[in-house]
Amino acid sequence: MITMKDIARELGINESTVSRALNNHPHVHPSTRERVAEAARRLNYRPNTLARSLATNRSYVVGLVISNIANLFFAEVTQGIEQVADANGYSVILCDTARDAAKEQRYLDLLASRQVDGIIFMSGRLPADTVAAIRNVKCPVVTISRDGASYGIPTVRINNRAEAARAVSYLINLGHARIGFISGQLDDAESGLPRLAGYKSALEDAGIPFDPCIVQEGDFTMESGMRACTRLLDAAPRPTAIFAANDEMAIGAMKALAQHGISVPKDMAVVGFDNTALARVVTPPLTTVAQPLRALGSTATEMLIRLMTGQGLRDTEVVLDCQLVVRSSCGGTGI
Amino acid sequence: MITMKDIARELGINESTVSRALNNHPHVHPSTRERVAEAARRLNYRPNTLARSLATNRSYVVGLVISNIANLFFAEVTQGIEQVADANGYSVILCDTARDAAKEQRYLDLLASRQVDGIIFMSGRLPADTVAAIRNVKCPVVTISRDGASYGIPTVRINNRAEAARAVSYLINLGHARIGFISGQLDDAESGLPRLAGYKSALEDAGIPFDPCIVQEGDFTMESGMRACTRLLDAAPRPTAIFAANDEMAIGAMKALAQHGISVPKDMAVVGFDNTALARVVTPPLTTVAQPLRALGSTATEMLIRLMTGQGLRDTEVVLDCQLVVRSSCGGTGI
DNA sequence: TCATGTTCTGCAAGCGCTTGCACGAAGTCG
DNA sequence: CGACTTCGTGCAAGCGCTTGCAGAACATGA
Incomplete structure (x- = not known):
C-alpha cells in the first residue's frame, strides 16, 4: 500500500505538505499542489480512511x-x-x-x-x-x-391515521356509505390502531355512523383478509366497499369476493394500503395508499x-x- | 470517550497490559485480567475499532x-x-x-x-x-x-438453464407435451438465454420436438407476459401449458388467459420462475421455481x-x- | 530601505490501539 | 541449588493521517 509518506519521499517534501495539498488546504503553492496530485495519480495512491478518521475524529x-x-x-x-x-x-x-x-x-x-x-x-x-x-x-x-x-x-x-382517513374519504366521495374495514392487529399501535382510527374519523367527518359489525380484525396476512371479508359479507346490510389496512389483506378480500361470485369493482370496491408490488398485479389492480418510502x-x-x-x-x-x-x-x- | 489509557491509569498499570487483557492474550495474570475487565465495565469502555484496525491492518x-x-x-x-x-x-x-x-x-x-x-x-x-x-x-x-x-x-x-429444465420437466411429467414458453429478453445472457436453453433441453430429453411457434419473447414485465400469452394462444395446436421465465410474465399470462376465458389450471397449466411474493397471492397461486436467495x-x-x-x-x-x-x-x- | 503582513513548508505531537523486545519473577528439573 | 523455561509486565515504536506552531520566503507599502 502506498502512503502519503511515499509521495512525500518521492517528491522530496514533507508528509504534512502532501496532506495539505491533497486536502485542498489554503497556503499550498499551486505548483506543489500539482506535483502532489500528479504523484498521487501516478503511484495510484489511495488515502487510508481509517487513519484519517482516527486523526480527525470523523x-x-x-x-x-x-x-x-x-x-x-x-x-x-x-x-x-x-x-x-x-x-x-x-x-x-x-x-x-x-x-x-x-x-x-x-x-x-x-x-x-x-x-x-x-x-x-x-x-x-x-x-x-x-x-x-x-x-x-x-x-x-x-x-x-x-x-x-x-x-x-x-x-x-x-401519519397512518390521516392516510387511512384519506382512503376512506375517497370511497365516501365515490358515493359509498357502507364501508367495511379490515383492520390489522388492534394491539399494534404502529399501524393497526391508527388506521382504524383514521377509518372512524373519516366516517365521522362525513356524518356516517360507525358500525362495529363491519369492522373485522385481521393480522395483515392474505388469509386473514379472506376470513375477515367472509365475515363482512354476512353483515346486513352488506357493505358496498371494503378498506383493508394493508394490501395483503385487501387481496385476500378480493379472493374471498371472487369465491362468492362478487365482482370487483362492479359489486364491491376495494382499497388497500402500502402499494406493494402485489397491488399492481392482482386482477383488478388495487387502488391503494402509497407510502413515500x-x-x-x-x-x-x-x-x-x-x-x-x-x-x-x-x-x-x-x-x-x-x-x-x-x-x-x-x-x-x-x- | 474513555480509552485504554484511562483504564491503565485507573489501575496503575501499562496500556499494553490492558490491551492484552482485553484481547485475551496469554501471559496475563488472571487477577489482572479480572481487574481490567471490571474497570472496563465500570468505566463503560468501548474499544475504538478504527484505531485497532489501523494497528492490525484488519x-x-x-x-x-x-x-x-x-x-x-x-x-x-x-x-x-x-x-x-x-x-x-x-x-x-x-x-x-x-x-x-x-x-x-x-x-x-x-x-x-x-x-x-x-x-x-x-x-x-x-x-x-x-x-x-x-x-x-x-x-x-x-x-x-x-x-x-x-x-x-x-x-x-x-444454474438458470438446469432450473428452467426442471420446471419444464415437471410439466412434462404432468403429461403435457405441448408447452409454450414465454422467454425474457434473449439478449440477456444472465437469465433470458439460459432459461430458454433449459426449456429446449428438457423438451429434447423427453423427445418432444422444439417448435419456435410456441416460444414468445417478453421482457420480464407483466404486460409483456400478457402479450406473449395472447400470441401463444394463436398457435395451432394450442399449448396446454405455459412456462414463463419469471413470475411477472407468468402472472401476465394468467391475466390474458382469464380474459380469454381460459381457466387455470383446468385448461392451461402455468409455471413461473423466481417465487416472488406475487406468486403466492395470485389466483390460482402460481407454481414456480424458488431461488435459494x-x-x-x-x-x-x-x-x-x-x-x-x-x-x-x-x-x-x-x-x-x-x-x-x-x-x-x-x-x-x-x- | 525597513517594517509588516502573507504564503508556503517543515517539525513534531498526537489520534487509540497493537506488538516485538526486554527483563524480572516465578516455577521446573536434574 | 543453579540452569532453564514459562509467566507477567513495561517500554517504545509504529499503523497512516492531521494540525498547531514556528520559521523561511516572499510580497507590499511607506
Whole structure:
C-alpha cells in the first residue's frame, strides 16, 4: 500500500505538505499542489480512511439499524438512505436486527465502537430499553418510526391515521356509505390502531355512523383478509366497499369476493394500503395508499446530516404525505 | 470517550497490559485480567475499532456492492450476507450502484480506501471494466452473478438453464407435451438465454420436438407476459401449458388467459420462475421455481470469510439448487 | 530601505490501539 | 541449588493521517 509518506519521499517534501495539498488546504503553492496530485495519480495512491478518521475524529460512516432488510418497505427506504448518504460522502453500515431487542443493543454498541458519525434507526416500534440505548449513544440518531417523536428522538414518519382517513374519504366521495374495514392487529399501535382510527374519523367527518359489525380484525396476512371479508359479507346490510389496512389483506378480500361470485369493482370496491408490488398485479389492480418510502429514507438522512454537521433541525419530527394510487378496484378512473 | 489509557491509569498499570487483557492474550495474570475487565465495565469502555484496525491492518468490514437494494431478490440475499457476516464479527458497508458502471468503480475505490477486508459483488452481469476493477482490488472479492466464474472470480450462483429444465420437466411429467414458453429478453445472457436453453433441453430429453411457434419473447414485465400469452394462444395446436421465465410474465399470462376465458389450471397449466411474493397471492397461486436467495448470500459470505482468513476455497464456483414450489396453477397437488 | 503582513513548508505531537523486545519473577528439573 | 523455561509486565515504536506552531520566503507599502 502506498502512503502519503511515499509521495512525500518521492517528491522530496514533507508528509504534512502532501496532506495539505491533497486536502485542498489554503497556503499550498499551486505548483506543489500539482506535483502532489500528479504523484498521487501516478503511484495510484489511495488515502487510508481509517487513519484519517482516527486523526480527525470523523468517520463519515453512518449506521443503519433496521429490523428486516428483506422486507420490501425497508429495502426501498434503505435505498433512499444510501443514496443521499453517498451523495454527501458518507458510507452506510447495515445492521439487520431481525426484531431482536438484544441484537439492537449489540448493534448500537458495535456502531459506537466503529465510531460512526450518526445512526438511523428504522423499526416498527421502539421498546423502552431500545430507547434507553439510543439515548446512551453519543452520536446523533434519527428514527424512522411511529413513536420516535414521543421519546424526543428526531423522527420522520407518515401519519397512518390521516392516510387511512384519506382512503376512506375517497370511497365516501365515490358515493359509498357502507364501508367495511379490515383492520390489522388492534394491539399494534404502529399501524393497526391508527388506521382504524383514521377509518372512524373519516366516517365521522362525513356524518356516517360507525358500525362495529363491519369492522373485522385481521393480522395483515392474505388469509386473514379472506376470513375477515367472509365475515363482512354476512353483515346486513352488506357493505358496498371494503378498506383493508394493508394490501395483503385487501387481496385476500378480493379472493374471498371472487369465491362468492362478487365482482370487483362492479359489486364491491376495494382499497388497500402500502402499494406493494402485489397491488399492481392482482386482477383488478388495487387502488391503494402509497407510502413515500424513498423520501422517508432520504429525509431521515438529510436530518441526520444536519445533526452530524452541527446544523440545527427545523423540526424534530417530520411527517410525510402518502399518495392514493388509483387503479381500477374501485371502478371509475384508474388503470 | 474513555480509552485504554484511562483504564491503565485507573489501575496503575501499562496500556499494553490492558490491551492484552482485553484481547485475551496469554501471559496475563488472571487477577489482572479480572481487574481490567471490571474497570472496563465500570468505566463503560468501548474499544475504538478504527484505531485497532489501523494497528492490525484488519478492519472486520466487508463491502457489499449491489445493483439495486430495493429489488426484492437482492434484499433477501443481502439479509443472508449480513447475517453470516455479523455472526463472524464482520460489519457490512452497503453500496448501491443503481447499475451505474462508473459508480461501481467509485465504490470499489471507496471500499479500498476504507480498508475493507473483503467485498461481495452482486449484480446481474459483470461488464468488462468492472471485472478489471475487481481484479485491481487487493482484497478478496466474491461475486454473486452468472458470469463471475468465467472470469476466474470466486462465484456463487444458480444454474438458470438446469432450473428452467426442471420446471419444464415437471410439466412434462404432468403429461403435457405441448408447452409454450414465454422467454425474457434473449439478449440477456444472465437469465433470458439460459432459461430458454433449459426449456429446449428438457423438451429434447423427453423427445418432444422444439417448435419456435410456441416460444414468445417478453421482457420480464407483466404486460409483456400478457402479450406473449395472447400470441401463444394463436398457435395451432394450442399449448396446454405455459412456462414463463419469471413470475411477472407468468402472472401476465394468467391475466390474458382469464380474459380469454381460459381457466387455470383446468385448461392451461402455468409455471413461473423466481417465487416472488406475487406468486403466492395470485389466483390460482402460481407454481414456480424458488431461488435459494438467503443461501446465495450466506454461501458467498462464507466463501469470502475463508478467503479473508487465508483458508483456501474448495471450489471457486458454487452452484446452488433451486426448488420447485408447487402451488395449484398446474392442477394436481399443491395449494 | 525597513517594517509588516502573507504564503508556503517543515517539525513534531498526537489520534487509540497493537506488538516485538526486554527483563524480572516465578516455577521446573536434574 | 543453579540452569532453564514459562509467566507477567513495561517500554517504545509504529499503523497512516492531521494540525498547531514556528520559521523561511516572499510580497507590499511607506
